[in-house]
Structures are given as C-alpha cells and as structure tokens.
Amino acid sequence: MSAPHEKSAVPPEDVFVFWTAVPTDLDVSDILSHLDAADRLRAARFHFAQDRAAFAVAHGLLRAGLDRVGGPHSWRFRQMPGGKPVLDGAHLPPLHFNLSHTRRLTAVAISRAGPLGVDVETIAGTRGHQDVAGLVFAPEEKALLQAAGGDRWDDVFFTLWTLKEAAVKATGQGLSADLPAFAFALDPPRLRTAGPDGSGEQDWSFHSSRVAGCRLAAALRAGPGTPAVFHLSEIPVAALSPASP
Numbered sequence: 001m002s003a004p005h006e007k008s009a010v011p012p013e014d015v016f017v018f019w020t021a022v023p024t025d026l027d028v029s030d031i032l033s034h035l036d037a038a039d040r041l042r043a044a045r046f047h048f049a050q051d052r053a054a055f056a057v058a059h060g061l062l063r064a065g066l067d068r069v070g071g072p073h074s075w076r077f078r079q080m081p082g083g084k085p086v087l088d089g090a091h092l093p094p095l096h097f098n099l100s101h102t103r104r105l106t107a108v109a110i111s112r113a114g115p116l117g118v119d120v121e122t123i124a125g126t127r128g129h130q131d132v133a134g135l136v137f138a139p140e141e142k143a144l145l146q147a148a149g150g151d152r153w154d155d156v157f158f159t160l161w162t163l164k165e166a167a168v169k170a171t172g173q174g175l176s177a178d179l180p181a182f183a184f185a186l187d188p189p190r191l192r193t194a195g196p197d198g199s200g201e202q203d204w205s206f207h208s209s210r211v212a213g214c215r216l217a218a219a220l221r222a223g224p225g226t227p228a229v230f231h232l233s234e235i236p237v238a239a240l241s242p243a244s245p
C-alpha cells in the first residue's frame with residue numbers, strides 16, 4: 001500500500017507490517033520457549049490465558065519479523081523513558097519497530113527509516129465510545145465522526161483512534177500525549193495539524209486497514225519529505241514456533 005507522498009522524488013522507505021491472528025485456546029508453550037526469560041516472566045503475570053496468548057504471539061511475531069527484515073539475530077531489547085521498547089546492542093541491525101496486541105490480533109511494524117508506531121483494536125460496539133470520542137478527538141475529527149453517522153461510526157472511530165495511538169507510539173509519548181491537540185484527515189490518512197510532538201505533517205507517513213475484524217494503523221516519523229511504502233503481510237501462528245536447532 002502506498003503512502004500519501006508517493007509522487008515525491010525521494011525514494012520511498014519500506015515499512016514492513018506483519019500480523020498474526022490469535023486463535024482461541026492457543027497453546028503458546030512452544031512460542032514462549034523461543035522468548036527470553038524476561039518475556040516469559042511477563043507472560044506469566046497475565047491473569048487471563050487469552051491475554052497471555054496474545055502477549056506471547058506478539059513477542060514471537062516481533063522476533064520473526066525482525067529475523068525477516070534484519071536477518072536472524074539473538075534480539076535484545078531495552079526501554080526508552082516512557083516505556084517504548086527499542087533494540088539494545090550495537091551488533092544489531094539499526095531497525096525501528098513497534099508492536100500491538102489485542103486478544104484477536106497482533107501486529108508488528110519494522111523499518112530502517114525512523115521511529116514507528118502501530119496499533120490494532122477490535123472493532124466493537126459503540127457503547128461508551130461517544131464519551132471517549134469527546135475526550136480524545138480534535139474538533140475536526142469529531143466532525144468526521146458526526147458526518148459518518150450510523151453504520152460507519154464504529155469504523156471511523158477506530159480508524160481515527162488507531163491512527164492517533166500509532167502516532168503517539170511512534171514518538172514514545174503514549175497516551176500521556178495531548179490527544180485532542182492534533183488531528184487526522186482520512187482517505188488517505190494524513191495529519192491536518194502538527195504531529196503530537198510538534199513535528200510537521202511532512203515528517204509522517206501513515207497506513208490504515210481492516211484486518212481480521214480489527215482496525216490496524218501504522219505511523220512512521222521519518223523526517224521531512226521521506227515517503228513510505230507500507231508492506232502488510234501475515235505470519236501464521238504456526239510459523240512462530242520454529243523447530244529448535
């Protein structure tokens with residue numbers, strides 16, 4: 001899928017977005033055995049099996065995606081202030097990444113070009129979302145929702161929400177960012193204001209699509225005029241448990 005700046009003279013940067021659906025009642029012991037001790041400890045803390053499964057699938061998917069883009073490595077991670085995980089180690093390829101998980105779907109975005117954010121949300125009923133929309137959306141976004149009305153309201157809500165969350169995950173601010181202070185336009189998705197960190201609209205590329213009953217958005221903040229091409233592909237859950245050497 002191409003980015004809004006595809007006619008620019010600058011060659012587009014690749015963003016790889018991998019996704020894996022999470023089956024119900026999935027046995028994740030194989031996937032967990034390929035994660036590191038810290039991730040296995042985090043997985044053990046989940047109360048509900050489906051949340052533990054989604055976590056394991058997401059972190060298995062992250063390693064599988066990094067292997068595909070950067071070649072096989074023993075990937076190590078550290079956290080930035082604010083909690084955003086990044087690669088840790090001068091021996092590792094200079095890749096940016098981000099991940100997101102719901103009980104149904106997990107996604108990972110990877111690129112060499114710059115900081116990334118990705119978000120997936122299950123498209124569910126609108127109960128309570130009117131209140132959330134009032135708190136997190138900019139006036140221009142509320143107008144888009146109002147224009148969507150009835151049948152399209154849910155999809156526009158989750159399209160805008162996942163784009164906003166992907167943007168604040170790219171900057172590392174997370175939900176501590178001032179969400180109503182920046183606004184998206186749709187079709188194609190693009191900023192109509194400065195970004196959440198005050199960056200210019202030209203610094204960003206976005207992708208939004210519907211995958212397995214969920215909304216998925218990815219955001220790349222690569223600097224002025226750097227266009228991006230988003231490559232979306234599935235990695236089946238069976239591919240996350242490679243045979244042990």
Ligand SMILES: CC(C)(COP(=O)(O)OP(=O)(O)OC[C@H]1O[C@@H](n2cnc3c(N)ncnc32)[C@H](O)[C@@H]1OP(=O)(O)O)[C@@H](O)C(=O)NCCC(=O)NCCS
Nearest residue numbers: 082083084085099100101119120169170172173174175176
């Ligand atoms: C990061 C955040 C937006 C994730 O939202 P979510 O919808 O619950 O979860 P998602 O599944 O989409 O993403 C979770 C993943 O994002 C990544 N992540 C965590 N913190 C992040 C951050 N600040 N920026 C970008 N990515 C982050 C992690 O990989 C995490 O998965 P993991 O815990 O399994 O490793 C949200 O948890 C948040 O805002 N956290 C607080 C950040 C904050 O307030 N920091 C204070 C600044 S000092």
